[in-house]
Amino acid sequence: MMIPPGLIPFTFDLFVPTYPPLRSGRWAVHHGGNLLCQGYWSPPRLVPHVAALVRGDDTWMSTTPIELESQEIGVRLASGHVVVFGLGMGWSAVASALKPEVTAVTVVEIDPEVLALHRELDLAAQLPPAAREKIRIVEGDAYTWRPDRPVDLLMPDIWLPLISDGRVEEVRRMQDNVQAKSLYFWGQELEIARHAAAAGLSLDDAGIRATIAALALPLIGPALPGYAGKLRQATARHLRGRWLPGTTPPDLTDVLASASAA
Template sequence: MTAPDLPFFQTDLFVPVYRPMRRGAWDLRIVEAVLCPGYWSPPSLVRGMAALMRGGKTWMSTTPLEIESQEIGVRHARGHVLIFGLGMGWAAAACALRPEVTAVTVVERDEDVLDLHRDLAVFAQLPDHARDKVRIEHGDAYAWTARARVDLLMPDIWLPLVSDGRVEEVRRMQANVRADAVYFWGQELEIARHAAAARRDIDPRGVSDMAEAMELPLLGPVLPDYARRVEAVARRWMRGRWLPGTVPPF
């Protein structure tokens, strides 16, 4: 199959319109068309792909990898959603559009990102009823404490898809928040590599046990096809980043 024969990426989730912009070290760029692999879906072409970059590295983009790696949290969001890391504002905007969501609080520590969003006006693209749910605060994900009940915590503050110590970092955040549910970026890979390190199969039982061992109220493991997605993501994206001493299962 040649590139012109590949399908264009489509999602029923809201994706804002972005425009090129620079603030401090951050550079928001638009690419007319690019071939991208999904988090679990096959490669597809993306029209008008927006990417937020810093130091030549992409921190967030409107690729299928980025959207699919957050969509479980977005599609199952309800009540008060707390997001650590503003990024391009996609997850917050998509959550706000859900009728089950009553409020979205976004915590961002980088002043340049906050300044970029003042002109980017992502949330101005939402209808009034959704836009009014969103509140952005300047703060640190590791120190921010909840002043009201949080139904879902969605941390996304990391550059690499996999990083050592991520589970412990999410536990630190959750200790201050005590959310009813947690969905953190890259959690499928964390579940997979902890399961492999414990010599457990990446199947529904193994995934459920590893989620419980993380001592976090993870959103995802109760979904009927979640173990299959965890395995698919691990096969595509682990790339040798298993925990030390692990015999890779694939």
């Protein structure tokens, strides 16, 4: 395939399973190709092949850059017993299971049709036996489920939009039941940015640490080198118009311009 001059194809170093086209009740796995896709923090990239989990007119997850990048920090920092709320396409679960630092992965999913879809997909069959044996999928509600053993990392990903009001409070409800040692929830960079700006804090390392302390959640993102820069890039790309009431948004024009030129 000829790639237009200046257009960089998307590459990703973490394992992404193969998804055959399937349907289960209202859910289906669809495929597309040669798409120009925006990243979570990266600029638009050409993606030769995309698989997506679709229900009706809504795409709940896909293998696009925005979806993979917005979950990868949790996977990269995962260790011990990892609990994932929301099965989706199962990517974060299988990618986490491949890490030697991860001893077990428990996935909690409430929708029986999604569970049936994954019984047919059987993504674990694409993993080596040692990684495959780490994964356990259970039916349950993210807001009421309680673990039967200690949890080292909780990764909730149950929302359709990237940003939604009340998400921090919803994560607190989950964490109250799970008591995980650490947490990484989908879209957390945007929530940190919203709360930091509302408190008059800068989106730098110090401001991010202070915001996380005020949220009183054991968020692990800052353990990744360069986290503040990634947070600012994601914020510049995706948070326009969704700041908390009364917030004066920071000027992120230069961040977005430099990221687009990368």
